[in-house]
Amino acid sequence: MSGKGSSKHGSLTSRAGTFAEPAAPRRAHLIGIGGSGMRSLAQTLIGWGWRLTGSDRALEATQGLSAQGVVIHAGHAPAHLPEGTDLVISSDAVPPDNPELRRAREMGLPAKSYFAFLGDLMATRRGVAVAGTHGKSTTAAMAASLLVRAGLDPTVVYGAAMLGAPAGGRAGRGDLMLVEACEYRENFLHLSPRHAAILNIEHDHFDCYPTFDRLERAFTRFAESLPPDGVMLAAEGCPIVGRVARSCRCAVETFGRGRGAAWRAVPVGTCRGRCRFEIVHRGRSMGEVRLRVAGRHNVLNALAAAALAWHNGVAPDRIASGLSRFPGLRRRLEMLGTYRGIVLIDDYAHHPTELNAALEAVRRWFPGRRLWCVFQPHQASRTRRLAGELAAGLTAADKAVVCDVFRARDPAPRPDDVTAACLAARARAVGGDVADVHAIADVIRYVSNQLAPGDVLLTAGAGDVRKVCDGLLERLREDRAAG
Numbered sequence: 001m002s003g004k005g006s007s008k009h010g011s012l013t014s015r016a017g018t019f020a021e022p023a024a025p026r027r028a029h030l031i032g033i034g035g036s037g038m039r040s041l042a043q044t045l046i047g048w049g050w051r052l053t054g055s056d057r058a059l060e061a062t063q064g065l066s067a068q069g070v071v072i073h074a075g076h077a078p079a080h081l082p083e084g085t086d087l088v089i090s091s092d093a094v095p096p097d098n099p100e101l102r103r104a105r106e107m108g109l110p111a112k113s114y115f116a117f118l119g120d121l122m123a124t125r126r127g128v129a130v131a132g133t134h135g136k137s138t139t140a141a142m143a144a145s146l147l148v149r150a151g152l153d154p155t156v157v158y159g160a161a162m163l164g165a166p167a168g169g170r171a172g173r174g175d176l177m178l179v180e181a182c183e184y185r186e187n188f189l190h191l192s193p194r195h196a197a198i199l200n201i202e203h204d205h206f207d208c209y210p211t212f213d214r215l216e217r218a219f220t221r222f223a224e225s226l227p228p229d230g231v232m233l234a235a236e237g238c239p240i241v242g243r244v245a246r247s248c249r250c251a252v253e254t255f256g257r258g259r260g261a262a263w264r265a266v267p268v269g270t271c272r273g274r275c276r277f278e279i280v281h282r283g284r285s286m287g288e289v290r291l292r293v294a295g296r297h298n299v300l301n302a303l304a305a306a307a308l309a310w311h312n313g314v315a316p317d318r319i320a321s322g323l324s325r326f327p328g329l330r331r332r333l334e335m336l337g338t339y340r341g342i343v344l345i346d347d348y349a350h351h352p353t354e355l356n357a358a359l360e361a362v363r364r365w366f367p368g369r370r371l372w373c374v375f376q377p378h379q380a381s382r383t384r385r386l387a388g389e390l391a392a393g394l395t396a397a398d399k400a401v402v403c404d405v406f407r408a409r410d411p412a413p414r415p416d417d418v419t420a421a422c423l424a425a426r427a428r429a430v431g432g433d434v435a436d437v438h439a440i441a442d443v444i445r446y447v448s449n450q451l452a453p454g455d456v457l458l459t460a461g462a463g464d465v466r467k468v469c470d471g472l473l474e475r476l477r478e479d480r481a482a483g
Contacts, residue, residue: 029081030054031100032091033072034061036159037114037180040169041089042070044157047171055080055100064166078103085109089117092185093409115182118157119190122177125155128308129181129191131222132199132235134354135301138293139199140180141168141329142305146322147176150314154178160348163327163334176312184208186218189225195311196226197233197255197304201240204351206381207409219244226250233307235300236261255303263307265299273365275299279306279320286310287320293328295361302326333361336469339476341453343369344469350378350462352389358460359396366456373397374443374468376461377405380417387418391426397458399450400427400434401443406463440464444471 028045030038033054042052042065055073056062062072073080081088081103088104088111104111112120130140137160144156153174159182161167168180181188181196185208201219209215223244226232234245236256245252255263268276273294279286286306291298306319314322328334336344343366349358355375362371375394377383383390383405394400402424405417420438427434437446447468451457457472459465 027051027085028087028089029085030089031098032056032094034058035091035093038091039065039167040157040159041114043167043169044155044171053082076100089114115187115190118179122179122191125177126175127191127193128176128178128312129193129196131181131183131188131196133202133204134351135199135297136180138298138329138332139197139301139304140178142302142323142326143308144178145326146305146309146314146319147178147312149322150318152176160329162329183218188222194227194230195308197308198241198244199235199304200238202353206385216240216244220247223248231311233304253307255307263303265303273361279303286316289320289323292326294333294365295357297357333358337473339472342451343456344472345458346466346469347458347460348462349460352386352393355393355460358458362456362458370398370455372399372451372455372457374401374403374447374459374465376403376463376465377420377423378462379408380405380410383423384418387423387426391423391430394427394434395430395432398433400432401437401447402434403440403443403465404438406461408463440467444468448472448475
């Protein structure tokens with residue numbers, strides 16, 4: 001596939017020129033600072049020397065920011081907004097009638113949403129964006145690690161944290177800015193990337209896209225926003241991405257496993273769920289990658305990251321070696337430890353496609369072992385629309401448990417909401433071995449009594465299902481202390 005415009009590798013220097021960080025304002029208040037994207041943005045602003053305050057209902061995720069001197073308040077109240085604040089930035093989870101937003105309006109302070117602010121930052125930089133329903137955080141993190149290793153000093157914001165890092169934010173002095181571009185509420189339309197990747201398109205955010213046509217139109221507008229001298233990387237295996245990419249004014253390159261892809265992953269082998277593959281760009285070998293992260297889906301994530309890095313001046317040998325060293329992200333098939341000889345793995349999967357990919361990856365990682373899955377549905381609207389696919393996905397585990405629905409952004413419960421008990425019953429009806437236990441505290445007690453040495457437990461969901469693994473590890477520490 002091709003389009004107007006072109007991108008020539010080698011037109012960029014190997015080290016980016018200095019690019020000044022935003023000079024003002026330098027004191028901001030972040031409402032909903034505990035969200036993954038907001039934490040990453042905070043990390044970026046701290047790197048530029050900004051003074052920050054923030055607020056959130058849940059403070060567990062903000063301890064790293066507090067340790068860096070950010071004053072963070074529990075809950076939301078007008079008094080949390082300090083005098084001398086220059087700017088207020090709010091998470092998408094914050095409603096318009098938030099008391100701190102109201103106070104900001106009374107004080108005459110500029111208030112920006114998270115993505116509107118990212119759009120302002122990207123407008124003065126060479127933007128790189130990673131879009132798609134699944135894999136955005138991992139692909140953005142992979143691409144960021146390649147750009148950093150190449151000395152390009154990018155600014156980076158994505159909604160996860162690399163293993164060993166506090167958040168997915170980085171304050172760069174180079175002119176590149178890489179962002180995870182989320183389609184929720186058409187937020188990615190705030191961005192102005194020159195290079196972008198669309199990894200896949202599936203229906204997911206039913207609360208803001210009641211029909212698939214509306215979702216596709218949003219992605220089409222995103223694709224149309226790339227300038228003629230930009231490049232769109234489009235997933236070869238997704239026909240919807242192909243349709244969207246045809247609206248681009250710029251060059252389009254496909255990536256995938258098929259022979260017709262401009263960027264192709266040629267399999268070399270696997271070892272305990274980790275893939276080896278050769279990157280081939282238009283018939284030319286770009287080197288062999290040995291991923292440290294499990295899952296066949298990560299091959300395509302790595303391929304998209306490689307293409308984005310190459311178009312921004314990273315040499316092929318650095319791409320292959322950098323991807324081979326990528327350590328992975330928190331909550332993306334993250335191995336947390338062992339409990340009485342049981343392997344504990346945590347993943348963010350909350351959509352059927354993600355759940356299927358996670359279960360397949362763990363199967364290949366630990367073949368022949370009994371696989372448990374503790375799944376937490378995310379949002380009542382999503383669970384209601386995807387209940388059949390989620391139920392079918394749970395049958396891939398030997399044993400499964402469904403936690404109560406995590407009601408992020410949900411309105412008051414409706415009579416027709418699909419509950420955890422409904423989803424568990426539906427999974428049992430199609431052959432799943434699913435327990436009738438749903439509250440997280442009860443789930444921890446149940447699985448701790450049922451798991452046996454050699455089992456593998458996967459917790460999956462975008463809410464607080466990780467508490468199950470944390471609870472099991474805490475029991476292990478208590479057992480050791482008692483012994």
